[in-house]
Amino acid sequence: xxxxxxxxxxxxxxxxxxxxxxxNSSTTLSNIQWYKQRPGxxxxxxxxxxxxxxxxxxxRLTFQFGEAKKNSSLHITATQTTDVGTYFCAxxxxxxxxxxxxxxxxxxxxxxx
Amino acid sequence: DxxxxxxxxHEVTEMGQEVTLRCKPISGHNxxxxxxxxxxxxxxxxxxxxxxxxxxxxxxxxxxxxAKMPNASFSTLKIQPSEPRDSAVYFCASRMGPTSYNxxxxxxxTRLTVL
Numbered sequence: 001x002x003x004x005x006x007x008x009x010x011x012x013x014x015x016x017x018x019x020x021x022x023x024n025s026s027t028t029l030s031n032i033q034w035y036k037q038r039p040g041x042x043x044x045x046x047x048x049x050x051x052x053x054x055x056x057x058x059x060r061l062t063f064q065f066g067e068a069k070k071n072s073s074l075h076i077t078a079t080q081t082t083d084v085g086t087y088f089c090a091x092x093x094x095x096x097x098x099x100x101x102x103x104x105x106x107x108x109x110x111x112x113x
Numbered sequence: 114d115x116x117x118x119x120x121x122x123h124e125v126t127e128m129g130q131e132v133t134l135r136c137k138p139i140s141g142h143n144x145x146x147x148x149x150x151x152x153x154x155x156x157x158x159x160x161x162x163x164x165x166x167x168x169x170x171x172x173x174x175x176x177x178x179x180a181k182m183p184n185a186s187f188s189t190l191k192i193q194p195s196e197p198r199d200s201a202v203y204f205c206a207s208r209m210g211p212t213s214y215n216x217x218x219x220x221x222x223t224r225l226t227v228l
Contacts, residue, residue, distance in 0.1 A: 031214055099144070
């Protein structure tokens with residue numbers, strides 16, 4: 001089945017530094033979603049990318065979808081302590097079952113104030 | 114909107130006991146998912162319902178697990194008998210529409226500990 005590989009698994013930064021997490025697939029994706037889970041919380045939807053080469057911004061967060069629609073990234077500029085959490089990418093299964101998402105293992109971001 | 118509601122929030126039980134987790138999806142959402150999250154395996158889809166009908170239960174680990182959705186506003190996930198390896202956080206999520214293009218809304222989760 002569809003797998004999305006996410007790297008790195010962990011990232012520790014000083015407050016103010018930038019952060020990037022990457023999501024890679026061996027197959028072309030129809031769309032990709034990003035979720036954030038705060039420690040002890042539940043995943044919360046951030047954004048969806050659909051078009052090849054798409055770039056979307058939410059304040060300090062920049063999301064990109066690769067030209068081949070096989071990879072995606074989330075970049076946070078000047079991290080803050082409120083950015084702490086696990087960031088997941090999620091993509092639908094290939095082969096027709098477009099109703100469910102496969103989640104990456106996530107990148108845990110910790111920020112040192 | 115209250116969001117997706119799950120109960121209980123925490124459950125501690127002994128091996129062999131029956132456990133029932135409950136979920137109320139967001140009103141108007143016709144897709145419902147049960148996930149299990151562990152450190153080792155991440156976020157795994159257990160079962161997916163659309164319009165109260167189970168569409169995909171390929172993620173249900175064993176016959177000890179069962180899920181029902183008797184109506185559009187209620188679903189249960191039952192584990193009988195429970196085992197220590199079932200300890201995890203169980204999330205229910207709902208979505209409007211049948212395709213992956215719509216966002217999923219997760220409940221707060223049930224943290225299950227089986228001793």
